[in-house]
Amino acid sequence: MFCSSSITVHLLRGLAAVAFVTLALLAATWPAPLRMAAGIGALLLLRGCPACWLLGLAQAWAARRRPPAG
Structure with a gap:
């Protein structure tokens, strides 16, 4: 359902988002x-709220642990 099936890509997206949020909160002298x-x-x-990101991470983790169909 969610975009990335790779846990590594998902975690990198989350890390970049945390960097953007930190930048937005700490850059008080920057223009709005x-x-x-x-x-x-x-x-x-x-891809929405942090809860959506966590749900996507859980789904990627579950898909990784599930045996392949067939």
Whole structure:
């Protein structure tokens, strides 16, 4: 259901999203549009809310542990 079936790619997307959120929160001297762009970038990387990202991680983990069909 979710985009990446690779756990490594999923974790890298989450790490990049955390970096964007941190940047958006700590860059108080930056203009508002740049901070908003960082927040939107984080949402795009998470493909929604953090709960959606965690659900996708759980599904990728379950798919990895499931034996192949056939």
